[in-house]
Amino acid sequence: MSAVIEPAVAISEVKRQRTQQPRRIKKTHGTAVISFATLIGLLALWIIATKYHFASALFLPSPSDVAVQAVAVASEGYANGTLLDHILASLGRIGVALAFGIGLGIPVGLLMGLNRWAKGILGVPIDIYWGLPPLAYLPLMIIWLGIGEASKIVLLSLAAFAPICFAAQAGVRSVPQERINAARSLGATSYQVFTSIIFPSALPEIFTGVRIAIGATLSTLVAAELIAAQSGVGYMIMSAANFLATDVVFVGLIVIAIFAFAFATGMRFLENRIAPWKGKL
Amino acid sequence: MLSIRNATVKFEAADGTEIHALDRVSFDIPPDSIVVALGASGCGKSTLLNAIAGFQSLTEGQILIDGLPVDKPGGDRGVVFQKDTLLPWSNVLDNVALGLRYRGVPKLERYRQARELLQLVGLSDFETKPPYELSGGMRQRVGIARALATDPKILLMDEPFGALDSLTRENMQQLLATVWAKTRKQVFFITHSIEEALALGTHILVMSPRPGRIVARYEADFVRTFAATGDLGPILSHPRFVSLREEIRSIIHTPASHNERHAA
Numbered sequence: 001m002s003a004v005i006e007p008a009v010a011i012s013e014v015k016r017q018r019t020q021q022p023r024r025i026k027k028t029h030g031t032a033v034i035s036f037a038t039l040i041g042l043l044a045l046w047i048i049a050t051k052y053h054f055a056s057a058l059f060l061p062s063p064s065d066v067a068v069q070a071v072a073v074a075s076e077g078y079a080n081g082t083l084l085d086h087i088l089a090s091l092g093r094i095g096v097a098l099a100f101g102i103g104l105g106i107p108v109g110l111l112m113g114l115n116r117w118a119k120g121i122l123g124v125p126i127d128i129y130w131g132l133p134p135l136a137y138l139p140l141m142i143i144w145l146g147i148g149e150a151s152k153i154v155l156l157s158l159a160a161f162a163p164i165c166f167a168a169q170a171g172v173r174s175v176p177q178e179r180i181n182a183a184r185s186l187g188a189t190s191y192q193v194f195t196s197i198i199f200p201s202a203l204p205e206i207f208t209g210v211r212i213a214i215g216a217t218l219s220t221l222v223a224a225e226l227i228a229a230q231s232g233v234g235y236m237i238m239s240a241a242n243f244l245a246t247d248v249v250f251v252g253l254i255v256i257a258i259f260a261f262a263f264a265t266g267m268r269f270l271e272n273r274i275a276p277w278k279g280k281l
Numbered sequence: 282m283l284s285i286r287n288a289t290v291k292f293e294a295a296d297g298t299e300i301h302a303l304d305r306v307s308f309d310i311p312p313d314s315i316v317v318a319l320g321a322s323g324c325g326k327s328t329l330l331n332a333i334a335g336f337q338s339l340t341e342g343q344i345l346i347d348g349l350p351v352d353k354p355g356g357d358r359g360v361v362f363q364k365d366t367l368l369p370w371s372n373v374l375d376n377v378a379l380g381l382r383y384r385g386v387p388k389l390e391r392y393r394q395a396r397e398l399l400q401l402v403g404l405s406d407f408e409t410k411p412p413y414e415l416s417g418g419m420r421q422r423v424g425i426a427r428a429l430a431t432d433p434k435i436l437l438m439d440e441p442f443g444a445l446d447s448l449t450r451e452n453m454q455q456l457l458a459t460v461w462a463k464t465r466k467q468v469f470f471i472t473h474s475i476e477e478a479l480a481l482g483t484h485i486l487v488m489s490p491r492p493g494r495i496v497a498r499y500e501a502d503f504v505r506t507f508a509a510t511g512d513l514g515p516i517l518s519h520p521r522f523v524s525l526r527e528e529i530r531s532i533i534h535t536p537a538s539h540n541e542r543h544a545a
């Protein structure tokens with residue numbers, strides 16, 4: 001009599017949802033297998049193309065040449081440094097720039113999402129510089145800050161900052177009003193509404209912003225190193241290109257591709273750890 | 282006791298016209314009552330509930346709790362929303378305990394209270410699940426438990442069962458009747474289902490749109506029988522239930538052109 005409802009129905013519903021999950025996981029495994037096969041296929045094409053001399057080694061070095069060159073660059077070095085030196089120089093710049101971009105972009109973006117004044121005042125300069133290609137104001141940075149690390153760090157930080165800032169703003173604005181109302185009717189203070197509702201609700205958007213920022217930073221980094229640097233993977237590529245050392249260029253490109261892949265994988269991992277509910281509710 | 286006095290809300294629409302969402306609405310929510318606001322889409326029911334909850338300020342009039350005016354949300358008025366507003370990053374237990382966490386109740390104590398409420402709504406086995414692994418009806422039950430956790434004087438519910446299939450809906454109605462009988466809360470409940478209004482309401486306010494006002498008031502006590510027997514069937518065919526249902530239906534459907542134009 002005392003009313004408390006069909007647990008049988010309820011449990012079977014949860015079971016049904018649970019049994020659906022493995023199927024979805026299997027599907028993503030399937031995609032991974034296909035992607036991996038594609039990768040192998042591309043590699044095979046590359047081997048065949050070089051083996052049968054479809055292109056001269058100057059344009060397309062063989063995988064084994066590239067591997068040999070990679071070992072040489074790693075042990076003996078190229079363009080004033082070993083491969084590791086260049087990688088560390090590039091990673092250092094990205095790391096510092098992302099630290100600035102995340103450390104400033106998230107709080108400034110949240111503030112702009114919450115406060116009309118902050119948005120009004122900060123929005124204009126951010127919109128203006130974000131509209132410019134970073135390489136267009138790199139010369140200005142060099143005039144202001146010199147050819148050293150500072151100009152590159154500032155350039156990269158600016159490239160990282162804007163997308164994170166925009167994403168944090170969008171995250172705040174996308175919080176459902178009902179969720180905020182629910183918290184307030186449960187007695188939350190403004191501070192509690194922010195920490196327990198607004199910030200976590202904005203997290204998935206912030207992750208998207210960081211992912212975009214990583215892409216923007218990486219492309220800006222390589223471009224900046226091509227133009228104005230004495231170290232870094234971009235510099236190594238440029239130096240090699242000057243001597244038509246195509247195999248070293250390939251080594252550099254592969255390293256950058258690995259960077260990009262590692263960052264993307266790392267972000268996906270973090271996102272699944274920190275915001276696993278994304279898109280669920 | 283909660284009193285609504287001359288509550289009036291005017292909105293300015295995007296095109297600059299004025300929308301009279303609520304026009305001098307007055308009623309009381311006495312102790313031990315379920316007051317149901319019933320009416321077609323757009324007659325100002327949500328506006329009224331939001332005003333009572335403190336989410337919407339009144340253009341004129343007052344909301345009084347025990348004679349004192351309120352204009353902000355507070356833990357004395359728990360809200361259950363039509364769309365569930367559970368936090369996807371917290372499990373069921375933490376969701377129910379949220380209001381207690383805001384109050385600084387220590388973890389063990391708030392979990393103890395939350396578990397009691399989960400038992401009340403029949404979800405003890407699901408406390409560690411994230412909300413998105415529950416069905417709609419289960420989520421709504423978590424929402425009710427969460428609203429009850431801060432021990433509000435009054436429970437405000439905006440079409441809480443509107444999105445559920447009819448079987449689940451009837452189970453939820455039964456749950457609400459039982460919870461109400463056990464906890465003795467005052468409830469303000471919104472619906473556009475006449476049968477739901479009669480099955481659950483001790484007081485029924487029939488509203489009409491443009492401007493939103495109360496056009497008829499009824500008292501009923503089917504909910505007590507419902508809570509005691511847990512069986513809606515005999516109530517639905519009770520002669521007085523049937524005659525009230527038809528009477529309210531005729532009121533709601535009289536200015537049909539009026540309603541329809543607005544509901545679009």
Ligand SMILES: Nc1ncnc2c1ncn2[C@@H]1O[C@H](COP(=O)(O)OP(=O)(O)OP(=O)(O)O)[C@@H](O)[C@H]1O
Nearest residue numbers: 292293294300302321322323324325326327328329
């Ligand atoms: N923020 C707002 N700005 C302008 N007009 C609004 C706003 N909120 C509600 N309205 C208008 O006020 C009237 C009443 O809306 P309300 O949401 O209270 O209706 P309701 O009875 O809850 O309808 P439903 O059953 O569809 O939920 C409607 O005409 C609606 O368009």
Ligand SMILES: [Mg+2]
Nearest residue numbers: 326327328439
């Ligand atoms: Mg409504």
